[in-house]
Amino acid sequence: MNLEMPTMETGSISLAITGSGGSGAVTAGLILLEAAAKSGLYGLMMRSAGPQIRGGESLSLLRLAGSPVACMDDHFDLLLGLDWHNAGRFAQEIPLHASSLILSDPAIGAIPDTFTAGGAVVRGLTFKDRAARVDGGRLNMVAVGTAGALCGLPQDMLALAADEILKAKGPGVVEAATACVAQGYALATEHDVPATKPTHSTLARWNISGNEACGLGALRGGVRFVAAYPITPATDILEWLGPRLEQLGGLLVQAEDELASINMVIGASYGGVPALTATSGPGLSLMQEGLGLAVASEIPVVVIDVTRGGPSTGIPTKPEQSDLNVALYGMHGDAPHLVLAPLDVRDCAFTTQWAVRLAEHLQTAAIVLSDQSLGQTRAVTDPAKLPGIPLQRVTEPSPASDYRRYALTADGVSPMTLPGTKGGMYTADGLEHDAFGIPSSLAADHHQQLDKRRRKIEAFDFGSDWAELRGDGKLCLICWGSSSGATFEAGERLLADGIAIRVIALRLLAPLRSDALAQALAGVEKVWVVEQNHSGQLYHYLRSYGVLPEDAHSLAKPGPIPLRPGEIIEAVKHG
Amino acid sequence: MQAKMSTPALQARDYKSGVKPIWCPGCGHFAVLAAITRSLAYLELPREEVALISGIGCSSRLPAYVDSYGFHGLHGRALPLATGLKVARPDLNVLVTGGDGDGFSIGGNHFLHACRRNIDLTYVVMDNRVYGMTKGQASPTTAPDWAASKMTPHGTGVRRFQPAAIALAAGATFIARGYSGDPKGMTRILAEAIRHPGFSFVHVLSPCVTFRPDQRSWKTEVHPFPADAGNDPVEAARRIHADDGMGLGIIHAESLPVWPARQETETTLAAIEKEFLV
Ligand SMILES: Cc1ncc(C[n+]2csc(CCOP(=O)(O)OP(=O)(O)O)c2C)c(N)n1
Ligand code: SF4
Numbered sequence: 001m002n003l004e005m006p007t008m009e010t011g012s013i014s015l016a017i018t019g020s021g022g023s024g025a026v027t028a029g030l031i032l033l034e035a036a037a038k039s040g041l042y043g044l045m046m047r048s049a050g051p052q053i054r055g056g057e058s059l060s061l062l063r064l065a066g067s068p069v070a071c072m073d074d075h076f077d078l079l080l081g082l083d084w085h086n087a088g089r090f091a092q093e094i095p096l097h098a099s100s101l102i103l104s105d106p107a108i109g110a111i112p113d114t115f116t117a118g119g120a121v122v123r124g125l126t127f128k129d130r131a132a133r134v135d136g137g138r139l140n141m142v143a144v145g146t147a148g149a150l151c152g153l154p155q156d157m158l159a160l161a162a163d164e165i166l167k168a169k170g171p172g173v174v175e176a177a178t179a180c181v182a183q184g185y186a187l188a189t190e191h192d193v194p195a196t197k198p199t200h201s202t203l204a205r206w207n208i209s210g211n212e213a214c215g216l217g218a219l220r221g222g223v224r225f226v227a228a229y230p231i232t233p234a235t236d237i238l239e240w241l242g243p244r245l246e247q248l249g250g251l252l253v254q255a256e257d258e259l260a261s262i263n264m265v266i267g268a269s270y271g272g273v274p275a276l277t278a279t280s281g282p283g284l285s286l287m288q289e290g291l292g293l294a295v296a297s298e299i300p301v302v303v304i305d306v307t308r309g310g311p312s313t314g315i316p317t318k319p320e321q322s323d324l325n326v327a328l329y330g331m332h333g334d335a336p337h338l339v340l341a342p343l344d345v346r347d348c349a350f351t352t353q354w355a356v357r358l359a360e361h362l363q364t365a366a367i368v369l370s371d372q373s374l375g376q377t378r379a380v381t382d383p384a385k386l387p388g389i390p391l392q393r394v395t396e397p398s399p400a401s402d403y404r405r406y407a408l409t410a411d412g413v414s415p416m417t418l419p420g421t422k423g424g425m426y427t428a429d430g431l432e433h434d435a436f437g438i439p440s441s442l443a444a445d446h447h448q449q450l451d452k453r454r455r456k457i458e459a460f461d462f463g464s465d466w467a468e469l470r471g472d473g474k475l476c477l478i479c480w481g482s483s484s485g486a487t488f489e490a491g492e493r494l495l496a497d498g499i500a501i502r503v504i505a506l507r508l509l510a511p512l513r514s515d516a517l518a519q520a521l522a523g524v525e526k527v528w529v530v531e532q533n534h535s536g537q538l539y540h541y542l543r544s545y546g547v548l549p550e551d552a553h554s555l556a557k558p559g560p561i562p563l564r565p566g567e568i569i570e571a572v573k574h575g
Numbered sequence: 576m577q578a579k580m581s582t583p584a585l586q587a588r589d590y591k592s593g594v595k596p597i598w599c600p601g602c603g604h605f606a607v608l609a610a611i612t613r614s615l616a617y618l619e620l621p622r623e624e625v626a627l628i629s630g631i632g633c634s635s636r637l638p639a640y641v642d643s644y645g646f647h648g649l650h651g652r653a654l655p656l657a658t659g660l661k662v663a664r665p666d667l668n669v670l671v672t673g674g675d676g677d678g679f680s681i682g683g684n685h686f687l688h689a690c691r692r693n694i695d696l697t698y699v700v701m702d703n704r705v706y707g708m709t710k711g712q713a714s715p716t717t718a719p720d721w722a723a724s725k726m727t728p729h730g731t732g733v734r735r736f737q738p739a740a741i742a743l744a745a746g747a748t749f750i751a752r753g754y755s756g757d758p759k760g761m762t763r764i765l766a767e768a769i770r771h772p773g774f775s776f777v778h779v780l781s782p783c784v785t786f787r788p789d790q791r792s793w794k795t796e797v798h799p800f801p802a803d804a805g806n807d808p809v810e811a812a813r814r815i816h817a818d819d820g821m822g823l824g825i826i827h828a829e830s831l832p833v834w835p836a837r838q839e840t841e842t843t844l845a846a847i848e849k850e851f852l853v
Contacts, residue, residue: 034853037853038853204852204853205852205853206851206852206853207851207853208851212851216847216848216851219844219847220844224663225659225662225663227655227659244842244847246838247838247840247841247842247847248840248842248843248844248847249838249840251662251835251838253658253659253662253835255655256655256684256685256687256688257684259651259652259655259685260652260654260655260658260684260685260688261655263648263649263652263655263656263659264655264656264658264659264662265659266646266648266656266659267628267646267655267656267657267658267659267660267661267663268659268660268662268663268664269659269663270646270656270659270660271626271659271660271663271664271667272663272664273663273664275659275663289649290649290652293648293649297646297648380853383848383851419623419624419626419644419660419664419667420623420624420644420664420666420667421623422623423623424623425592425622425623425642425643425644425645426644426645427592427627427638427639427644427645427646427647428645428646428647428648429639429646429647430647430648430649431647438594438639439639439647
């Protein structure tokens with residue numbers, strides 16, 4: 001029997017692992033990803049689960065490659081069934097092609113028709129029997145051995161990864177797992193697996209999730225105070241930050257709600273400590289009034305919105321890019337602020353760090369739009385890059401006797417005294433105020449302060465990080481945040497097909513660098529705006545600035561299934 | 576100590592900012608402002624080490640009138656803002672001021688959680704049993720049959736919120752009641768409240784002369800709280816319920832660990848980044 005798999009050299013390998021209630025699909029995925037990392041590969045792992053709080057069906061989706069990958073592929077090459085109970089519900093998330101391979105032990109039950117209907121090759125393997133040969137052996141670890149061999153991962157790397165991930169469960173568990181991996185490996189070699197050799201990268205790489213990367217970016221940016229209320233899919237950021245903030249002398253406060261979170265963050269930042277909160281759509285809605293206060297009183301704050309399907313409670317465990325409008329327009333009044341979006345898992349660290357430093361320097365609110373597909377995806381990637389010039393909060397340590405907290409400066413940034421500074425006392429206010437901070441409803445004060453708050457953001461030189469630009473074709477794809485991974489890959493494939501293409505991935509959404517964008521669009525004849533929401537929120541935003549050609553197209557697809565490169569290519573070629 | 580002796584002690588008036596209050600002549604909030612500046616002078620707190628945080632309402636305008644750091648934030652959200660500031664800057668003396676609408680209605684949830692956290696804040700609520708700023712609607716402490724607001728022409732028909740009882744039930748470790756007609760007593764209470772380590776709640780009866788002229792009668796209705804403060808919450812509960820809500824003085828003072836407990840710094844960012852290395 002031949003278990004042929006595409007080799008790494010031809011691109012990447014995609015595999016899906018289905019399980020249910022404790023069958024270990026997630027653990028298997030984590031071990032394979034870490035083993036791939038240790039073998040010199042790059043990769044991604046997304047996970048999915050049914051609606052149950054515990055147990056129920058679960059799914060790991062992996063893509064392993066010799067170079068960095070930022071999205072899932074169009075199809076899965078390998079489907080590994082650990083348990084088929086309710087797995088049919090995942091059919092849409094696991095597209096297969098005619099030569100996909102399904103591996104499963106007939107002893108665990110029949111493969112749902114939905115997976116075999118497209119002609120995928122099915123192979124029955126004796127996972128269960130092999131696991132039974134090991135004291136304390138588990139089927140998922142046998143499957144890891146087989147899948148690892150198929151992907152060309154060395155057996156010792158699988159054993160190392162299993163040790164690392166299962167260590168906390170005790171030496172007995174690790175020992176049994178290692179023995180099962182060996183059983184699975186042997187099972188694969190018995191079936192003439194062509195030895196595929198991964199291309200090794202010897203560079204330092206990270207194994208990190210988007211939510212962890214956001215947390216790291218916050219710490220790198222100097223955040224030492226976080227207040228937040230738990231919400232899926234943002235909670236992991238908070239759970240990661242909680243202990244680490246304490247170890248660095250900071251604190252995470254679990255607030256009573258998001259109204260408290262944002263106001264606590266404003267208070268801490270007023271005191272001089274860079275502060276942040278993380279939430280998802282429902283929490284961002286509750287924070288709008290507080291964000292407006294930060295803008296008006298010119299206190300730096302950062303909110304990470306790990307977006308999920310909306311509106312209302314929506315689809316808490318699945319991605320969507322549908323909070324752009326509320327991030328841009330949610331505040332009442334004219335409230336200039338920053339909106340940024342990381343372009344991939346690794347970029348979550350850079351973008352969050354940059355957002356913190358920008359908010360600190362510009363004394364305003366920054367909203368970072370991550371989403372479930374970045375936050376809860378684990379990537380093996382190059383270490384995150386660091387922002388260029390360090391941006392500092394402009395403080396006033398020795399105020400003159402006529403100190404004005406909201407002085408009308410040329411660049412719009414007014415030096416801020418921190419509590420404790422002698423002679424710099426002022427009352428920060430959400431009421432409109434004059435340059436001293438004294439409440440005022442005079443037209444002149446209102447206009448001057450509005451101008452100043454706009455000026456400091458509009459006139460700031462954001463450098464080249466506002467977007468990532470690739471290619472110079474006359475056909476252009478514009479994307480933002482998490483839709484960038486699939487869009488970049490679609491661009492690469494189109495280019496390989498001889499279609500000259502340009503991709504513009506926006507990281508800074510507000511203030512829109514419309515001049516730079518117009519320049520980046522120079523010579524373009526056809527534009528597609530790619531995003532994961534129902535109404536084309538970026539498309540309409542860009543339209544309102546008049547930067548798009550008249551016949552620009554919108555490719556807006558709502559969640560919960562992540563965008564794939566193939567559907568972007570399809571739209572561009574035939575749309 | 577020496578530095579302190581070389582500068583002349585500040586008087587209460589030195590804590591006034593010079594910004595003219597927007598309050599109606601005769602408003603009870605003037606006396607609260609005076610008592611706050613007097614207690615700050617009495618405790619000799621350096622002005623730059625004091626922060627006054629408030630929400631929105633007539634009473635919440637107070638921080639701008641004090642020469643200290645301050646934040647006039649959102650309606651109902653003064654306590655969380657102050658909580659963030661105090662956690663970030665434990666060196667500051669943080670006072671929170673506001674009204675009964677601000678603190679017990681829109682900010683009611685934060686009131687409960689600030690009490691149970693026992694963070695070292697002093698919270699002064701100027702209760703006039705009405706929304707002054709929005710011109711005379713019922714508040715949570717308004718009697719159910721008060722029918723003077725067009726919005727509730729037959730009264731609210733809802734029982735009154737009991738600030739002291741609720742603060743006690745939520746875990747406040749210092750509870751007192753003052754009256755703007757008794758500035759001396761209020762100053763003494765405020766000084767004790769600021770000194771108290773942990774969350775101190777000062778409920779001040781502060782009449783609204785404009786929308787509640789009937790509150791002139793308060794001067795004959797107030798009386799000393801039936802007994803001196805104890806540290807037993809069960810006893811305090813009994814006394815609060817036996818009182819008519821007009822008893823003045825320190826009602827309850829209990830010593831409990833102050834939140835948050837401080838942790839020692841024990842790692843570096845570089846060490847944290849290493850976790851991700853393959
Ligand atoms: C979110 C929000 N809702 C409503 C208001 C309007 N508002 C301003 S002050 C106030 C009530 C103030 O009453 P209280 O706190 O008792 O203070 P007082 O004016 O009586 O001193 C209200 C409802 C607001 N500013 N913000
Ligand atoms: S309306 Fe009432 S509470 Fe407001 S300032 Fe006037 S008297 Fe004071």
